[in-house]
Amino acid sequence: MFKDLITKRQSARSYLPTPVAREDILKCLEAAQKAPSACNSQPWHFIIVDDPDLKTKLASALFSGPYVMNAFACQAPVLAIVVSEKSSFMAKIGGYFRGTEFYLLDIGAAIEHFILAAAELGLSSCWLGWFNEASAKKILNIPKDRKIDSVISLGFSNETLREKIRKPLEEISSFNSYGMKEKR
Numbered sequence: 001m002f003k004d005l006i007t008k009r010q011s012a013r014s015y016l017p018t019p020v021a022r023e024d025i026l027k028c029l030e031a032a033q034k035a036p037s038a039c040n041s042q043p044w045h046f047i048i049v050d051d052p053d054l055k056t057k058l059a060s061a062l063f064s065g066p067y068v069m070n071a072f073a074c075q076a077p078v079l080a081i082v083v084s085e086k087s088s089f090m091a092k093i094g095g096y097f098r099g100t101e102f103y104l105l106d107i108g109a110a111i112e113h114f115i116l117a118a119a120e121l122g123l124s125s126c127w128l129g130w131f132n133e134a135s136a137k138k139i140l141n142i143p144k145d146r147k148i149d150s151v152i153s154l155g156f157s158n159e160t161l162r163e164k165i166r167k168p169l170e171e172i173s174s175f176n177s178y179g180m181k182e183k184r
């Protein structure tokens with residue numbers, strides 16, 4: 001059930017060395033592929049790093065110095081580097097007039113699909129926004145005009161399910177007018 005899946009998904013900050021099957025990674029990628037995006041421009045490219053030597057080199061470049069708070073991600077057997085690709089012309093024009101970076105919304109949807117698919121497969125993940133982008137771009141031959149906005153750590157974890165600390169529904173939503181307190 002969808003409710004069970006979104007409850008099961010949580011950010012994992014410790015990983016077992018167990019490798020992840022390519023077949024499972026492909027299922028996560030297929031889920032990301034199906035995400036909605038403005039004008040269907042699909043402005044994302046996932047680089048899956050599962051080669052152990054490359055992954056170790058990349059992880060230490062990504063998560064050292066000021067980024068050491070995310071060093072837990074070095075344990076994950078897989079890192080997915082999410083490169084932001086150029087949006088379609090229509091999505092860019094729409095975004096310009098709306099003052100909205102549609103490509104970031106698009107990438108967010110794709111990542112959420114990816115990590116929910118991972119959770120369904122019994123995998124754990126953490127969506128990461130704090131990392132050394134410049135060194136990762138060098139290691140992975142990512143062109144200068146591309147950006148890595150997120151990294152996902154992926155693997156197996158034996159962390160137990162935590163309670164989700166979330167703002168109450170009454171605070172994050174309202175019916176019929178902004179902030180309107182109405183009987184639900």
Ligand SMILES: Cc1cc2nc3c(=O)[nH]c(=O)nc-3n(C[C@H](O)[C@H](O)[C@H](O)COP(=O)(O)O)c2cc1C
Nearest residue numbers: 009010011012013070126127128129130131150164
């Ligand atoms: C855009 C984004 C960036 C994030 N960056 C990090 C990060 O750099 N390090 C980290 O440990 N968690 C990071 N997280 C995970 C959040 O801290 C986590 O989703 C939030 O605290 C809710 O916890 P849960 O994922 O376990 O439900 C990030 C999440 C998002 C959506």
